Amino acid sequence: MRLALIGAGRIGKVHADSICAHPQIELAAVVDACAQNAEVLARKYSSVVRRVDDVFADAEIDAVLIASSTSTHIDYLERAAAAGKAVLCEKPIALDLAASERSAQTIADSGVHCALAFNRRHDPQYGALKQALASGRIGNLEVLSFTSRDPAPPPADYLAGSGGIFRDMMIHDFDMARWLLDEPIATLHATGSCLVDPAIAEVGDVDTAVVVMTTVSGRLCTISVSRRACFGYDQRIEAFGSGGMLQAENETDTRLKIIGTQGQLEEPPKWFFLERYAEAYRGELDDFYRSWKEGRVPRATIDDGVEALRLADAAQRSLEEECVIRFA
Amino acid sequence: MRLALIGAGRIGKVHADSICAHPQIELAAVVDACAQNAEVLARKYSSVVRRVDDVFADAEIDAVLIASSTSTHIDYLERAAAAGKAVLCEKPIALDLAASERSAQTIADSGVHCALAFNRRHDPQYGALKQALASGRIGNLEVLSFTSRDPAPPPADYLAGSGGIFRDMMIHDFDMARWLLDEPIATLHATGSCLVDPAIAEVGDVDTAVVVMTTVSGRLCTISVSRRACFGYDQRIEAFGSGGMLQAENETDTRLKIIGTQGQLEEPPKWFFLERYAEAYRGELDDFYRSWKEGRVPRATIDDGVEALRLADAAQRSLEEECVIRFA
Amino acid sequence: MRLALIGAGRIGKVHADSICAHPQIELAAVVDACAQNAEVLARKYSSVVRRVDDVFADAEIDAVLIASSTSTHIDYLERAAAAGKAVLCEKPIALDLAASERSAQTIADSGVHCALAFNRRHDPQYGALKQALASGRIGNLEVLSFTSRDPAPPPADYLAGSGGIFRDMMIHDFDMARWLLDEPIATLHATGSCLVDPAIAEVGDVDTAVVVMTTVSGRLCTISVSRRACFGYDQRIEAFGSGGMLQAENETDTRLKIIGTQGQLEEPPKWFFLERYAEAYRGELDDFYRSWKEGRVPRATIDDGVEALRLADAAQRSLEEECVIRFA
């Protein structure tokens, strides 16, 4: 697969790494609004810088990976649809639900192969949890709980255009909840506070939030997020069922313990997503490649992106109007 | 302290054990509506069976421990107030908030020493957590999360008169939340389902529930309960703050591990409250005795019982009316 | 059982606690060379001080617990044998193997009920390990490993008369090894160093030592001890077999964890034997009582004391002569 990478920023670099480590994918071009960024990445990975128009016009390019800023995603998705390129798009599709839905429709009509970059679906630990659920290790799932905290809040200027904590951050947890619950959400209620940084309240956002959802069969799901955890990336999932409980715990670099007068000390959790989800990024790309090759649906689709955004929108409304949102 | 035990049922026995192990408390009498229950307990602990009227009339009795059925608590509290006996009362005071408030007022007016049996406040692990919070080990507390699951639901006939999951079971967590948060609750929202046993739905109750509260300063608190955890008593607290996180984990009988082809196996959590809170029951009685002796306020008062019931009532209303309850 | 406690020092107090908490045993008398020690203990536990001759002469006394200094054990054992008193004797019987053997013979000839206070045999965690071994949880036992470290060395004056690290400290591990291996020891080799305190070398002792033993069927057993572990009492056993592994881990006061920038911190191990083996002391006394009542052999006999001392002696010789000791 000859793939062009659109976007040479922080997440673009992560993908470039995965692309170059993948035996069947070639990094055919790097595109970025900032020529210098593109140049640096292209040089590092022995690729070439190209303009976005050329990429979409080039019949030798099989696929594009959209890792540019969120506001550009819809435009590039539509171009990919028009050009018949397979596409792996970073989340979120857009901050606007209606536009995202239209974009998903365009992709569907075009028939191009399209995956959404919900990296956590490809994490080995969550995969093992999903499999344990499916194989009945804990009987009927009753309560699913997510803890999801970043080590530190993003810069203030990013926050203003982020779409808010639910669309920017909790969208990952909404997607994981949908993936693991595997049935429609019935109700949603959100609660939030600004405890980390008053600057976040100034842009009308919260930095600490809890969402509680129910599914149509009555399962409960809680998501607890924060923009700041001083000890690192706090990423845990707990699935409680009639026959037991599964806990996906934070991962550490090594298993070294230090026992001293203060107690028995294990390492802190891995610092952030680059460390914690390194393997997930590789798995995500591989799933994109394999599903394209085999003509099957990828693990996360553009529709999954739309549905996660629908939940994020509902959470924002629930928080603002202090009400329970009821679906269908 | 010469103490009369009113109620010789399951929880009465737990208290009788603590009383007899306490070097300064004498089990002066056992009272029970069922003469045989009283007889068995009195014989086992070398005490005597007496009628309740005699107990309250006996000037040699310093204190009563009310461990009879919930519906009798208010009557006995008032008699204790009238008779000037110190009193340790099992939770809840009553299922009715207004009656509980009146009872608390009667106790206050009488000036008798009165403690409420919120056993968890006396658990060593939770005490260590409380102390770590107070000493600033995690900076400013931001999110407090409780997981609280019984190993199995009570019998159906008990459930009908239990007052519902919030008043019967989650009341412990409401009290712990108040104790650890140490500031007024601002809002509360409850979600619930019947997933464990349809018989529970038939009496109009839920068996799986989540409550989310905020405090006046914006802290978030979640409580997740279930009437059934196949592996035992699931009793965990997590406190997340600006400078770290505290986790009170489930306790096991021993630390023995078995490593085999299936993995590395630790023991399951202790089975239920008798095992898990054995030390807490002894601490509770000791605090009752010491606070009486020293003329100080006990760790849990009758007012704490009223306030926990107020939250339970609010949770019930939130669940029924699908709304957020706002205090003050 | 009316029991007289001989020895009102540190370990005597531990036993007094257990005696008074035991429903079937009465602390009938306290004996100590130091009248004041005896007085304090007797008053605290509502007992009386008596002279040792009176105790052995009193037909109302069923049993004696020998918790006096090691040099007195053999004399009191012989008096108990002569007086027909059941006896629970603190370890070691004596520092001299031949004298210990004679004493065991005297006890055997007299037919009095006699248990040796190897407290660790009564620890719940080790009991669970023993049971798991017996029930085949790890198949055939192949390697048994002990780690056994005190928090701090005893005072220099104690060390001089202690009999050395093998007889004073490792004797517990020799006994546990015998109990868990359940077959004769074939060879033993000891290695040791003085790393903690030069004062220990000055009295001709080591403070850090490792013993390796083989059993007649070829199992390996290692014991690693130190006089000082800054973090507390390091008491671990690992049993490795054809079908898995058992690990008895250090115990902590509670399961509270603190997660911060430094890592994930659990409590240190319990500080010393009073904390770590509190339950074992109660179990030891109860086994003494029950075995006496039921006329069965107690869990640890005076012969076990002799055999453990035989291994300690061999270790001392192996260290001094730098050789492998071969039994039988």
Add this chain to the structure above:
Amino acid sequence: MRLALIGAGRIGKVHADSICAHPQIELAAVVDACAQNAEVLARKYSSVVRRVDDVFADAEIDAVLIASSTSTHIDYLERAAAAGKAVLCEKPIALDLAASERSAQTIADSGVHCALAFNRRHDPQYGALKQALASGRIGNLEVLSFTSRDPAPPPADYLAGSGGIFRDMMIHDFDMARWLLDEPIATLHATGSCLVDPAIAEVGDVDTAVVVMTTVSGRLCTISVSRRACFGYDQRIEAFGSGGMLQAENETDTRLKIIGTQGQLEEPPKWFFLERYAEAYRGELDDFYRSWKEGRVPRATIDDGVEALRLADAAQRSLEEECVIRFA
């Protein structure tokens, strides 16, 4: 660095993987006595098959990695020395100590860059342990303990020519001991048994062994090995010192826990060296490359290989003669 891989067997494949993942190393040739093995590997990694004479004669080849059978190592080392090729040699150098010493001398005389493939020195967890030791986290190191068990014994025909458990298997632990103790060994004593498979005894070897060593300053070091651990690769190191303890624990694939009626189950340790030391193999190759590039001594040298073999030889002799070996 243009590198030729000599040996296309199991360990050769591991190295081929690392070579191709390394951005600065090119797999310039594959050599194997079995043409088909070489062919398969060369095709998979886009390299070419060459004869060993051609490799040593080719001025374009910078380095060779010797991963062929042990009996060929010395010949290839000498050829590398003669041809001036940098060389990374699998352990052991040879089964014969004198020959190994001569080989080390030849390498030294030639001045070629030479590293020995003691992979464990490059494991991140052990690296962290080494660093914690060096930075004084546990004060003065007093006792160092290794547990090292393979999941299953090698085939009987391999065992016969393996040189025995000390030279074949424990050599890794001898090297780690030397690396972590960082001072000369003073004494060594070995104990062993055949418990896993009688076929091992038939070739004159043991399958379960313990070695105890002392250093010149009196530190103690124990190594416990077995040819079979049903639950996987048991690879642990414990360093105990005056100020605390370090524990390098077994690693698992993920941190998923399953809590059920049987208990709380973590994953078993990783299965074997390919899984456990995947990162170490990459680190080893990178250290070889960097030390060559920078003209510095690699982390493990051919002299380290000689010294580890010296300890293995001593252990074999200690076992056979039932004596303590004293160095210098």
